[in-house]
Amino acid sequence: MIRFENITKQNGHRILFVEASAALNRGEKIGLVGPNGAGKTTLFRLVTGEEAPDEGQVSTEKNVSVGYFNQDVGEMSGRSAVAEVMDGAGPVSAVAAELAELEVAMCDLEREDLDAVIERYGEVQARFEELGGYALEGRAREVLDGLSFSQEMMDGDVGLLSGGWKMRVALARILLMRPDVMLLDEPSNHLDLESLIWLEGFLKTYDGALLMTSHDREFMNRIINKIIEIDGGTLTTYSGDYEFYERQRALNEKQQQAKFERQQAMLAKELEFIERFKARASHAAQVQSRVKKLDKIERFEPPKRRQVVSFDFAPAPRSGEDVAVLRGVHKGYGSKTIYQGLDLTIRRKERWCVMGVNGAGKSTLLKLIAGASQPDAGTVTIGASVRMGYFSQHAMETLDGDKTIFETLDTQFPQANQGVLRALAGCFGFSGDDVEKPCRVLSGGEKARLVMAIMLFNPPNFLVLDEPTNHLDLDTKEMLIKALAAYEGTMLFVSHDRHFLAELSNRVLELTPEGIHQYGGGYTEYVASTGQEAPGLHH
Known part of the structure; x- marks a missing residue:
């Protein structure tokens, strides 16, 4: 239905595609993956005709309707x-x-x-x-x-x-249209878990072709049957889901590395022979033939390594056993009661994930514990020697727009040396000259990564995280999960990313209209015992 034929595309100084080819056929559901800035959004714009390739062509079959959802929602007002x-x-x-x-x-x-x-x-x-x-x-x-x-x-x-809900309206338009081809750029970004699971079901039964990007691996895994990877200017197609692609990619890298090493060893041997005998007349013919042979050999390249920087975070200092205790907490907004007599004790090393539909009071609970909001009645007590780090979407607004990324880190940690701060920045996806960007030009995702870097550099022993993965790409998310899995402190978090929930939680707090339930065991055990992936699945 859509073909990319030998496309080359340059964006400013960046070369995005070099003679790259791929196709989207009827009924295929394709996940588009690649590092940030590799050209995923540009590929969508080539399909819709908003941009044209410098060379090669993008062709769409006649009478094929295309629906494109992206993060850039136009003006909406005056209508329902x-x-x-x-x-x-x-x-x-x-x-x-x-x-x-x-x-x-x-x-x-x-x-x-x-x-x-x-x-x-x-x-x-x-x-x-x-x-x-x-x-x-x-x-x-x-x-x-x-x-x-x-x-x-x-x-x-x-x-x-709000902006997030307008995004959903824009997404709903495309879904209702049911075009022959759907292009979805990060549809999972602003959705809560319930909506995400509903969308998953919708896309599974949609009979058109789908090309999408998503930073949610679970979501991708359940929908797509093919991957197109953009990396280093080429488009590589893998048949299978995201898990298959990860395994296959690792295998290809291993094989390529082995081929490269074998060839290097062979070349070294040949060169040694040439060096040894080039001065002897008796071996002249042999030496000449070997030199010619070496000139003709096609050289293997070592595999391109994705730069995934890992960072060893400092261990968190130990807190007392009771980290946070809520007793008889009441909280409401206007006529709406959120909590009535809530009792909760969070102990050292527990990792609570908070589940509930929109408006159930997930963020409110985090604000009460972080001291960003006060209960109407009851008490919230934070334990002895607890040092809290609170991450919320609001935290991103506190960055100084005139400072660069590096200056922001340097101001926060004047004692740390430059190398360490650059490594920290690299770990959260700011490499090379990126650290010189002023904060005011950063995207939502970049701001979130910077705030997270500041919080984890000198980690507190109690992390309170409200949707920490919202704007993170797959690689940064994996790095964060690894860092937090090794984290010794206590956690309380809200996330709609099932991979994140499953990897990091060991307790679940479920907020429902019928009441509040506590589960000993993480998200995986919660799904097994309730038979559902989220509390509000009424569909």
């Missing part, structure tokens, strides 16, 4: 979320808009042209029905419900929603 989603479905949305206008007009009984309005309403309503409008609205609501919208949010002005 449902209307905005239906707008993606073509002409029926214009009819729906006129219908809504006429309904308002019919309420004005003083109008002189009321009869004409009513007559027009009949015509438009018939057209709306003919186009399957009522069924479409039902489907639009179903998709929004899957993405965790309440009825009020569906019917309210889309302009009042």
Whole structure:
């Protein structure tokens, strides 16, 4: 359906693709992977025609509809979320808009042209029905419900929603459209676990072709059946899911390394022979033939190593046994009660993950423990010699925009030497000249990585993390999981990344409308005992 044929593309000084080829065929669900900046988003833009290759061509079959979701959501306001989603479905949305206008007009009984309005309403309503409008609205609501919208949010002005919810509206538009080809750039970024699992189910049953990027390996693994990797200017295709790709890639690297080493050994032997006998006339013919042979040999390259920097974090100082104790905590916002008499004890070395649907009070709990919010009643006591590190989406706003990444680290840790700080920066994906970027130009993901680096350099013994993996790519996430797996302190965290939850938790706190449940055992045990991956799966 879509073919990339020998494409070459340069972006400023960066060469993204060199004579690269790949294809997306009917029914294929492809995951696009590669390091940050390798050109994943550019590849999408080549398909949609927003950019063109410098050489080669990108061809799409005739009459193939393409839906593209990216992180860049345009202006949305003045309409309901449902209307905005239906707008993606073509002409029926214009009819729906006129219908809504006429309904308002019919309420004005003083109008002189009321009869004409009513007559027009009949015509438009018939057209709306003919186009399957009522069924479409039902489907639009179903998709929004899957993405965790309440009825009020569906019917309210889309302009009042936060950026993350607008993203979901944009995603819902593409899903409702059900194009022949779906291009999804990071669809999992702003979703909670319930919505993520719903989307997984939706994409599994979608019969079109799919090309997507995602920093969520579980999500990728369950949907895709093929991988296209962008690395060093080439596109390499692997048949299989993400796990298969990881294994295959490691195997290919190993084989390539072995081939390279064997050839190096052979070359060394030949060169030694040439050196030894080049001065002897009796061996001249042999030496000449070997020199010619060496000139003709095609040299193997060593495998390209992905730069995944690991960093040895300092051990956290030991805290007392009781790290945080909540007794009879009440908390509400306006008329909404979040907690009523909550009791919770967090002990040393426990790693609690907090599960619950949007609005259940996950972030509120973290704020209460971090002291960023006070209970209406009850007590929150932090234990002896507890040093807390609190990571929230808000923490990223505290960075000084005029300072560079390096200056920010240097200000925080004046005692540390430059080499150590550069290694720390490299570990969180800032290599080379990146450390000279001022903080104001950083993306959300880069800010999150910088805040995380500051927090873990001199680690506290109690980490309170609110969605720490939100903007991290797969490699940085793996590094973080490794670092936190070796971390000796206590953790309390919220995350919608199942791999992160499974690897790091040993306790689960589940917040549901029926009450609060505590599970001894991590996320994997929680899934086994409840039979569900998230508390709010009502679909």
